[in-house]
Amino acid sequence: MGSPEDQAFGLLSEYANGFMVSQVLFAACDLGVFDLLAQAPEPLGAAAVAARLGTSGHGTELLLDACASLRLLAVETQAGQAAYANTALSAAYLVSASPTSQLDMLRYLGRTTYLCWAHLAEAVRQGRNQYGQAFGVPSGDLFAAVYRSEGERLRFMRALQDVWRVHGRRLMATFDLSTFPVICDLGGDFFKDPLPEADLYILARVLHDWTDQACSQLLARVHQACRAGGGVLVVESLLDSDGRGPLPTQLYSLNMLVQTEGRERTPAQYHALLAAAGFRDIQDGGTRGLYDAILARK
Numbered sequence: 001m002g003s004p005e006d007q008a009f010g011l012l013s014e015y016a017n018g019f020m021v022s023q024v025l026f027a028a029c030d031l032g033v034f035d036l037l038a039q040a041p042e043p044l045g046a047a048a049v050a051a052r053l054g055t056s057g058h059g060t061e062l063l064l065d066a067c068a069s070l071r072l073l074a075v076e077t078q079a080g081q082a083a084y085a086n087t088a089l090s091a092a093y094l095v096s097a098s099p100t101s102q103l104d105m106l107r108y109l110g111r112t113t114y115l116c117w118a119h120l121a122e123a124v125r126q127g128r129n130q131y132g133q134a135f136g137v138p139s140g141d142l143f144a145a146v147y148r149s150e151g152e153r154l155r156f157m158r159a160l161q162d163v164w165r166v167h168g169r170r171l172m173a174t175f176d177l178s179t180f181p182v183i184c185d186l187g188g189d190f191f192k193d194p195l196p197e198a199d200l201y202i203l204a205r206v207l208h209d210w211t212d213q214a215c216s217q218l219l220a221r222v223h224q225a226c227r228a229g230g231g232v233l234v235v236e237s238l239l240d241s242d243g244r245g246p247l248p249t250q251l252y253s254l255n256m257l258v259q260t261e262g263r264e265r266t267p268a269q270y271h272a273l274l275a276a277a278g279f280r281d282i283q284d285g286g287t288r289g290l291y292d293a294i295l296a297r298k
């Protein structure tokens with residue numbers, strides 16, 4: 001244990017260098033390090049990895065050793081030579097063939113989200129998203145800014161699916177939904193298009209994109225379309241009741257600032273929006289995971 005000053009400086013360095021850790025992860029995924037090691041019959045040395053990826057020997061060795069320190073790779077030394085293999089973490093989440101692969105999410109974070117976060121101070125100053133600064137597109141029309149090209153739209157959709165591969169099953173088991181014969185998972189232009197008739201509407205990671213005013217408008221539309229006795233299931237990352245935690249959700253809320261028109265909210269804030277739209281019997285899922293569900297009835 002160092003002095004309090006040492007500890008404080010250590011923490012500062014960890015925060016200041018945090019982006020380098022993200023970039024090691026993004027670069028190793030982009031280059032195909034984890035897929036290569038998953039396919040190799042045995043651990044590979046840096047020279048073999050570099051030869052198969054077509055990368056520099058020097059850069060590859062540095063990257064692999066950084067991955068090993070981050071526990072993204074396991075390293076064993078034989079006759080003075082390091083050989084690298086995937087860890088349980090990388091085999092589960094960083095290999096394309098894994099059913100829980102997060103590669104598309106990491107690609108989206110590295111190529112889109114990261115560039116918007118470079119303008120966080122400006123986002124805080126202006127109180128709005130940074131597609132203009134990051135990509136030179138007007139940020140007034142959120143749909144047009146998020147889906148700038150077909151490639152970007154697909155990358156975003158695939159990234160979203162990665163998260164449900166990990167959290168979806170548990171979240172959908174939060175409430176007994178068997179009493180709702182027809183369930184509609186809302187997407188697309190739900191502010192304008194007629195909503196299909198259903199007993200339950202799912203709004204997953206939708207309300208956090210929008211201002212309170214837009215949320216109220218959307219929830220009123222859902223309430224109107226909903227059959228009597230039906231309901232709405234809101235799935236979001238929830239802030240603590242005082243808004244001062246947990247840190248991942250606070251960071252997501254800042255992410256909503258740099259990428260959308262919305263914010264993350266507390267359960268009470270979602271309850272108020274749902275009640276104002278006419279919903280009642282509002283129940284919290286209480287899973288305390290990264291995402292949680294709130295069920296409300298018409």
Ligand SMILES: C[S@@+](CC[C@H](N)C(=O)[O-])C[C@H]1O[C@@H](n2cnc3c(N)ncnc32)[C@H](O)[C@@H]1O
Nearest residue numbers: 142143146160161186187188189190204205206
């Ligand atoms: C963050 S995605 C969530 C998708 C899905 N429910 C999930 O959890 O993976 C937001 C959804 O809002 C829809 N949407 C409607 N209007 C939008 C707009 N102006 N900008 C971005 N997304 C919009 C998108 O089609 C998309 O389905």
